[in-house]
Amino acid sequence: MCLAVPMKIISISTDRATGSADFDGVKRDVNLTLIENPCVGDYVIIHAGFAIEKFNVEEAEKQLEIFHELAEAMEGQK
Template structure:
């Protein structure tokens, strides 16, 4: 099963690359599939590629659902 996770673009590092952060972890990602990516945008990330821009409210709602699922399964909640 594949899963795309909503993340926020923290900064651009090149014409098609940037840095995102999630739960305190920063990672370089490929932004070549995103039209006009900007710091602060939320995108769906899959296998190191941003595949779609998403609305901030939708992104935060999805992240909250992930947190709830982890709690129900007894997993550790992300910071």
Template sequence: MCLAIPGQVLSIAGDEPLLRQGRVAFAGIVKAVCLAYVPEAQPGDYVLVHAGFAIALIDEVQALRTLAYLAGFEPEDPR
């Protein structure tokens, strides 16, 4: 079974699409992530990350709900 974790892109380095790296925050932990599979990602976006690669863009509500579920409690509605 594979697990992808949502994180927020803080910054992006590199202009070459296959070599773009992002600093991504996961509930306070920041990691370098390859952005080759999501070339449209921008700082502030939420991405799903598996094995060091961002594999999809997701919306903020979905990301926060997933993080809350993984933390073991129900999220508040951000609206």
């Protein structure tokens, strides 16, 4: 099973096809070719290494809060 993760674009290559994104200090190289006009600071959903959707800061904050709650719940099950 794959999971789509909300991440913030932190750098973009000169050809604008790839970049780096961050989620809570975890950085990943990502492919940006599937989204229109990616910019540093944009929040995107990453799936299988591809940015598949761009969304606003408010929605990103909601998504990140859900991920943090999920991580806390999973940690409590150990």
